[in-house]
Amino acid sequence: MEQPKGWSWQDRAEGSIRRGTALDPSVEPVDGVRAFPTAYLQERLLITQDQVDNGQEAYDREIRALREAAGSFGWNLDIESPDAVRSADQLVPGVPGFLRAHLTTPDEPTRGESPVPPDAWRVLQRARRSTGTPMPRTSLEHVLSIDPVGLNPFSRTNPFSRTNPFSRTNPVRGAGGAGGSDDYLEPGRGARQPVAWLGPAPLRSAAPKRGRRPVVAVLDTGCGVHDWLPDDVVTRHIELDGVPVGLTDDADPERYPDLYGQLDGEIDAVAGHGTFIAGIIRQTAPDADILSIRMAGALGVIDESTFLITVAQVVELLRRHREDPKTGHPIDVLNLSLGYYHETPVDGQFSTTLNALLTTARELGCVVVCSAGNDAIDRPSFPASLWPWPGADNGIHPDTDAPHVSVGALNPSSRSVALFSNVGPWVQVYAPGAAVVSTSPAFVGGEQAMTKADVDGLRRETIDPDDYRGGFAIWSGTSFAAPYVAGRIAAQLGTVPAQGVRADAAAKAVAAVLTTLPAPVERG
Numbered sequence: 001m002e003q004p005k006g007w008s009w010q011d012r013a014e015g016s017i018r019r020g021t022a023l024d025p026s027v028e029p030v031d032g033v034r035a036f037p038t039a040y041l042q043e044r045l046l047i048t049q050d051q052v053d054n055g056q057e058a059y060d061r062e063i064r065a066l067r068e069a070a071g072s073f074g075w076n077l078d079i080e081s082p083d084a085v086r087s088a089d090q091l092v093p094g095v096p097g098f099l100r101a102h103l104t105t106p107d108e109p110t111r112g113e114s115p116v117p118p119d120a121w122r123v124l125q126r127a128r129r130s131t132g133t134p135m136p137r138t139s140l141e142h143v144l145s146i147d148p149v150g151l152n153p154f155s156r157t158n159p160f161s162r163t164n165p166f167s168r169t170n171p172v173r174g175a176g177g178a179g180g181s182d183d184y185l186e187p188g189r190g191a192r193q194p195v196a197w198l199g200p201a202p203l204r205s206a207a208p209k210r211g212r213r214p215v216v217a218v219l220d221t222g223c224g225v226h227d228w229l230p231d232d233v234v235t236r237h238i239e240l241d242g243v244p245v246g247l248t249d250d251a252d253p254e255r256y257p258d259l260y261g262q263l264d265g266e267i268d269a270v271a272g273h274g275t276f277i278a279g280i281i282r283q284t285a286p287d288a289d290i291l292s293i294r295m296a297g298a299l300g301v302i303d304e305s306t307f308l309i310t311v312a313q314v315v316e317l318l319r320r321h322r323e324d325p326k327t328g329h330p331i332d333v334l335n336l337s338l339g340y341y342h343e344t345p346v347d348g349q350f351s352t353t354l355n356a357l358l359t360t361a362r363e364l365g366c367v368v369v370c371s372a373g374n375d376a377i378d379r380p381s382f383p384a385s386l387w388p389w390p391g392a393d394n395g396i397h398p399d400t401d402a403p404h405v406s407v408g409a410l411n412p413s414s415r416s417v418a419l420f421s422n423v424g425p426w427v428q429v430y431a432p433g434a435a436v437v438s439t440s441p442a443f444v445g446g447e448q449a450m451t452k453a454d455v456d457g458l459r460r461e462t463i464d465p466d467d468y469r470g471g472f473a474i475w476s477g478t479s480f481a482a483p484y485v486a487g488r489i490a491a492q493l494g495t496v497p498a499q500g501v502r503a504d505a506a507a508k509a510v511a512a513v514l515t516t517l518p519a520p521v522e523r524g
Contacts, residue, residue, distance in 0.1 A: 001256070001257055001258040001265060001267075001443075001444065001445065001446070002256055003256060003258075003259070004250035004251060004252075004256060004259075005250070007250075011251075012259070012260055012261070012263075015251065015259060015260045015297065015298070015299070016260040016261050016299070018299065018301070019041065019143050019299075019301045019303060020039040020040055020041055020142075020143035020301065021039065021040060021041070021042050022037060022038075022039055023035070023037055023038045023039070023040055023121055023140075023343055024037075025037060025343065027119075027121060027122060027125075028121065028122045028125035028126060028129075029125070030125050030128045030129050032134075033125070033128060033134070033344060033349070034344065034346075035343045035344055036341065036342075036343050036344075036345075036379070037341070037343070038140070038142060038340065038341045038342060038343040039142060039143040039145075039340065039341075040120065040121065040140040040141060040142050040143060040343075041120065041140070041141045041142075041143065041303060042103075042117065042118060042119050042120055042121075043102060043103050043104070043117075043118055043120065044100055044101065044102055044103070044120060044141040044305075045066065045077075045100070045101040045103070045120045045123070045124065045138055045139065045140065045141065046098045046099070046100060046101070046138070046139050046140070046141050046304065046305060046308075046351060046353075047059075047062070047063070047066075047079065047098060047099045047100075047101055047137055047138050048096050048097070048098050048136075048137040048138075048139075048351060048352065048353055049096060049097045049098060049099060049137075058137065059137060061131070062127070062131075062135055062137050062138055063079070065127040065130055065131045065135070066101065066123060066124075066127050066135075066138060068127070068130065069123045069124075069126040069127040069130060070103055070118070070123045072126060073118070073119075073122065073123065073126075074105070074106065075103050075104065075105055075106075075118040075123070076103070076104045076105075076106055077101055077102070077103055077123070078101070078102045078104060079099050079100070079101045079102075080099055080100045080101075080102070081099075091240075091309075091312040091313060091315075091316040092312050092315050092316050092319060092357065092360055093319075094360070095312065095315075095353070095356045095357055095360055096352065096353055096356055097353070098305070098308065098351070098353050100141070100305055101138075103118035103119075103120060103123060104118065105117065105118060120140055120141070121140060121343075124138060124139075124140065134344075134349050136349070139350065139351040140343065141303060141304045141305055142304040142340045142342070143301050143302070143303060143304070143340065144301065144302045144303075144304060144307050144338050144339060144340045145300055145301055145302075145338060145339065145340065146220060146221060146270050146273055146296045146300035146301070146302070146337065146338045146479070149181070149184045149185060149190065149191075149374045149420045149476050149477050180376075180419060181376045181419045181420040183419070184418065184419070184420050184434060184476045187465060189435075190418075190434050190435045190474070190475075190476035191474075191475075191476065192473050192474065192475045192476075193463075193465055193466075193473065193474050194440075194463065194464070194465070194466070194467055194468050194470055194472070194473055194474075195437055195470075195472050195473060195474045196470055196472065197437065197470075197471070197472040201227070201228055202228065202282050202283055202286035203286055204233070204286045204287055205286075205287050208495040210495070211495040211496055211497050211498060212330065212495070212496060212497075212498055213287055213288055213289045213495070213496075214285065214287070214288045214289070214332045214333065214490040214491075214493045214494070214495075214496050215288065215289045215290070215291055215329075215330045215331050215332050215333070215490075216281050216285065216288050216289070216290050216291070216331075216332070216333045216334075216335055216483075216486050216487065216490050217290075217291040217293065217314055217331045217333070217334045217335065218274060218277055218278060218281070218290060218291065218292050218293065218335045218337075218483070219246070219293050219295045219307075219310060219311065219314065219334070219335070219336060219338075220273060220274035220277055220292070220293075220294070220295060220296065220335075220337060220338070221253045221254060221270055221271075221272075221273045221274040221294060221295075221296050221297070221298075221300070222236065222246075222247075222252060222253070222254040222274045222275075222292055222293075222294030223236055223254060223274050223275050223278045223290070223292035224254035224255060224272060224274070224275040224440075224441030225441060225442070226275060226278075226279065226439045226440075226441065226471055227471065228279060228282050228439050229275065229278050229279065229282065229290070229439060233282065233289060233290060234278060234289075234290045234291075234292050235289070235290070235291045235292065235329075236292050238291065238293070238317070238329060240313050240316060240317055243313075245293055245310065245313045245314065245317070246293035246294045246295050246310055247294045247295065247296075247297070248294075251297055251298065252294065253268055253270060253271040253272070253273070253274075253296075253297060253298035254271070254272060254274055254275055254294070254441055255441070256271075256298075257271040257272070257441070257443035257444075257445065258271070258445070258446075259271075259297070259298040260298050260299060264446060265445050265446015265447065266445060266446060266447075266466075267443055267445040267466055268298040268299070269298075269299075269300060270296065270298060270299070270300035271298055271441075271443065272440050272441050272443060272468070272473070273296075273300070273337075273479065274292060274294065275439050275440060275441050276438045276439060276440060276473065276475055276480065277335065277337060277438075277479065277480065277483045278290050278292060278439065278483075279438035279439025279440075279472075280436065280438045280480055280483040280484055280487060281335070281483050281486060281487040281490070282439070282487075283438065283487070284483075284484055284486075284487025284488050284490075284491060285487040285488070285490040285491040286491075287491070287494075288487065288490040288491065291329060291331060293310065293314065295307065295310050296338070302338065304340070307338075307354075308353055308354060308357070311354065311357050311358070312357055314331065314334070314361075315357050315360050315361045315364075316328070317329040317331065318330075318331045318361060318364055318366055318500075319360070319364060321499070321500070322364050322365075322499055322500055325498045325499050330496075330498075330500060331361075331366050331500075332365070332366060332367065332490060332493055332496060332500060332501060332506070333366065333367045333368075333369060333486045333489050333490050333493075334358075334361055334366055334367070334368045334369065334486075335369050335482055335483050335486040336368065336369070336370045336371070336383060336482070337370075337371040337477075337478070337479035337480070337482050337483065338371065338479075339370065339371065339372075339373050339381040339382055339383065339384055340381065340382055341379055341380075341381055341382070342382055345380055345382070345385075345393075345394065346393045346394065346395075347393060347394055347395025350382075350394070354382065354383055354386065355383075355386050355396065358383060358386060358404065359399070359401065361402075362399075362401035362402040362403070362404060362503065363401045363402075363503065364402075364500070364503075365402050365500050365501045365502050365503045365505070365506050366402055366500070366506070367402045367403055367404075367405065367486075367489055367506050367509075367510055368383075368402070368403075368404045368405065369405045369407060369482050369483075369485050369486040369489070370383050370384040370386075370404070370405070370406050370407065370482060371384065371406075371407055371477070371478040371479050371481065371482040372384045372406050372407060372408040372409075372421060372422040372423075372426075372427045372478045372481075373421075373422040373478060374409075374420045374421065374422065374477050374478055374479070375420075375422055376419060376420050376421070376422070377422055377423075378422065378423050378424035379422075379424075380394075380424065380426045381422060384406035384407075384422075384426065384427070385406065385426035386404060387404040387406065387426070387428070389406075389425050389426040389428070390425045391425055392425075392426065400503060400504070400507075401503045402501075402503045402506035402507060402510075403506065403507055403510045405428050405429060405485060405489075405510060405514075406426060406427050406428045406429075407427070407428070407429055407430065407431050407433075407478060407481045407482045407484075407485050408421040408422060408423060408427040408429070408430040408431075408433070408478055408481060409421040409430065409431070409432070409433025409434055409476070409477065409478045409480070409481040410430045410431060410432050410433060410434065410481070410518060410520060411434045411435075412432070412434060412435050414432065414518035414520075415518075415520060415521045416520050416521065417430055417520050418433055418434040418476065418478075420434075420476070420477070420478075421433065421478055421481075422478065428514075429485065429514050429517055430481065430517070430518075430519075430520055431481040431482075431484045431485050431517055431518075432480075432481060432484055432518075433476065433477060433478050433479075433480050433481030433484070434476045435474050435475075435476055436474065436475060436476065436480045436484075437472060437473070437474055438472065438473065438475070438480070439471060439472060439473075440468040440471060440472060440473040441468065442468060442469045442471060443466070443468045443469075444464075444466065444467050444468070444469060445465075445466030445467070446466070447464070447465045447466045448464065449461035449462045449463060449464045449465075450462045485513065485517070488513045488516075488517075489509055489510055489513050492509040492510075492512050492513050493505075493506070493509050
């Protein structure tokens, strides 16, 4: 398959390395801190910059505690300058920004236990223990996952799931004995596969004479080429103060289907993910415009700081447009089909920067729609659970802003929740998300049709399982339930004022959509 021009084996090998490490909560225990597994970057911490309640003095105390904790292990802690990150407070007024703190090992051992590769979790926990405080301004840098069914490498504890990127160890997978949520990984049951679209393309009305079309922003893997998704429907490149928003390099999973891993012709797991989402919005809201921002590569993982910076850029585009429609970019619905699990998700122990950014967007009338995740668990995921759900212990209080909507997945019958879907009181609504049909770039993989029998000059064969040149596919995941809801909300908004809708009008549109969504049948 086609690769970016000039790519070598070094590029493929380097890009194939998974970002992040699985956290072991038993390491460096601290009384009063109950931790859970997550994925994080061992060498970095995120430090929130706020200037309230003697913020600078408290900030300085935390930095000193972190440096001392790092030094006790023989590690150095270096903090990037604000210009290196261009953090949230530099972009969105009133939102606390953050800095990245890097842990490094000195060239020569100085003092402490051992100059082994540094571990941000151990440093944070030791600083908490020494100060007797939760260190509210400091957090791990998590790794977010763009997560179609079965792809999140950090939430699996089954010893028989894939433990080596080059081989399978489950003796029953694919042999007829596998079942449960893994059924959705099998072609014909929900896994991605080609499909023929027989109906007409979604009909788009003429541009309104007053007001404008609603706009759905999608932060994902970008958007590929497709007849349904021309440039007058999808904005693929946008800048803020001359700086591109999102990724612009050649490693584009919407252009190149097999960037990383072995040269076996297998299409990367999230290649085409953003195009599929854009197609769902096109079906549910034909008159809406789409702002597509590429934030993740072909492995489908994003560093938390990259995610926060990108969200901050998008919120600032929205804020500027609300002040002056001739600037920024209009955004009425923000779709986030990704997430992570925080190790200490209770009030005061997780970074508030993401919540502050999404709250600012909602204050400006933008509805935020998030996928719940595909790990078949009820553990709250972020950002889907960042709302005051029943029984929440996250310290978030009800407000009158535009809604924050978390979406789980329904099976095609719309009578049952997909077995892969996360569930719980923090999942606000469920929508079609299993075996969904939508758009695909014209990818071709290395798998071949099972049987071929040419006759009379005609090429005759069974379905090629990874030939997507027909432009459409079936796929499963809460990643696709979220844009279904986002698109329905955009369609309900209809023609919007040039500056955008007010928060109360957005809330009414969301309420109207949620009451029409199918409700799964309760067991009984």
